[in-house]
Amino acid sequence: MNKIDFQCIIIGAGPAGARAAYELSKTQKDILIIDYRNKLGDKLCTGIIGKNCADEFGLDKDLIYHEANSADIYSPDNNHYSLHSKDSKAMIIDRVKYIKRLTNLAKNNGVKIYKNSRVQSISINNNKVQLSYKSLNKIYNVTSKTIIIASGLENKLLTDIKLNTLDKKHILNGSQIIIKNHLNIKNTKVFLGSKYGLQGFGWTVPINQNKLLIGVLTKGKSKEITKSFMKNLLDQYQIKKTDTKEIKSWGIPIKPIEKTYAERTLVIGDAAGLVKPLTGGGIYYSQLSGKIAAEIISKALSENSFNEDTLSEYEIKWKNKIDSEIKRGNKMREILFNFSDQKLSQLLNFSLTNKLILKILLSKEISFDNHFKSFEKFIYNKNIIKIYSNSKSKLIKSIIPSLKKHILN
Structure with missing residues (x-):
């Protein structure tokens, strides 16, 4: 041989x-x-990893830019919700x-x-x-x-x-740029809505005091959406334009x-x-x-x-x-990211302004690395079922039974 x-x-x-x-x-x-x-x-x-990943595989402290125990969520109707947890859910490395x-x-x-x-x-x-x-x-x-x-x-x-x-049908398009953190953004921000493309969302992730990641993940043309997203942010904070040639793109299979x-x-x-x-x-x-x-x-x-x-x-x-996790996660993606902007805004407003819902969402049981297991614990929580079922809104009232039917079956 x-x-x-x-x-x-x-x-x-x-x-x-x-x-x-x-x-x-x-x-x-x-x-x-x-x-x-x-x-x-x-x-x-983005370099974001969950606490489970860090605990399981080890992570030297000098590799961590900062730990994340807070995030800002922006709904399609531009309402802003701040989430703060006592414990770190993830790290930027x-x-x-x-x-x-x-x-x-x-x-x-x-x-x-x-x-x-x-x-x-x-x-x-x-x-x-x-x-x-x-x-x-x-x-x-x-x-x-x-x-x-x-x-x-x-x-x-x-x-x-x-x-x-x-x-190719199951590959998302991601685009991202690193800019100087002139915006003084201190925590991760997530932007939801159809303006970020089919099943898409945008983000800003501060690496440190000097650098900021701006990006989009979508089934659409992520590079063009990222350019528009970045321009709007820079205009909002009155920052001079950054060269969009630095935007890089990649594919992510799901x-x-x-x-x-x-x-x-x-x-x-x-x-x-x-x-x-x-x-x-x-x-x-x-x-x-x-x-x-x-x-x-x-x-x-x-x-x-x-x-x-x-x-x-x-x-x-x-x-x-x-x-x-992967199979159910894909079902969750199909349902949640296919809501109309109006319905998604309504759902976020109801969920992220309720103190008990926020308390459960930010509890130690909810993991950044195990989305479906966390989701399952959430929708089977007796208090959560009661809150949603008592809503006067047909959409809110039906959301838990609908998610159980389409995701858990």
Whole structure:
């Protein structure tokens, strides 16, 4: 048998790939990460992670820009609601440094990293995986016993191994720009309504005292919407125009691919479509899938068994963890983001001005990382049911039964 270069090659060094590499390096040697970037982890992202994610995977304090225990919600009719929690629900982190630290931990365990290298093709035969990658305009080949695909929306690699790619219908468009924080915005703001595109919303997220993220996530043309959104904000605060050429866009999948494993292969993170559907956040699910993938690949290498039956355990495990969250989250997205502006404004005004509802929404039971479980606790709360059912509004009175019917069934 020809010499095999590596035990596992991980394509992509985002949160999913970096986590998989680090976890796998604890039990295995001869691991390689290939990433097309020179600056690992440098991707458009708000850098918001929930407390569950930080607790589960660890987070050094120096990587946190600030903890978030408050947010402002703006309804389609421009009413403004401030939410304040005693405890932090999420953190704004330096994503690039976070990934760098994780890959350095993997590197310290012997993992090799090829930067500025883009995988061109994958082929699998009975005893190895062969990858072709391009670096500095030259093509190289490398072999491995297994691969983990963590390369985001690069669908071509999935077709090489005969896996279905991400469905374009289930990919949202995100656009974001970083500007100087002239606006003196101190907490995250979320803007809802049809002006942000089909099933869209806008945000401003202060990174620190000097920098501010402005962005939009939508099924529409997010870049144009972001330009308009930013212009309105700057006009409102009488700030001179910022160059809109700096707006960057990216795609976010909100439904998993049909199958996330193949012979000698696992697909994780955004590449597998493992993202929180309501917000488009991917850091938590990426790390979760990366850790599970490392466990399954390590077991496969120890047993020298790389067939689909062996590797299918990966999909079983991630589905046990988050499949219900993703499926129900998509149902929640379809319902909540398809309300008319008038109905959404009415629902927000009723919900976010009621002290008891706010108290429950901001309680420790409601998690930033587990949207559906939090939603389920909310709509089954006896006090919540009573408040909504006693409303004189037909819309408000029917909202809980309607959500139960369409989401929980």
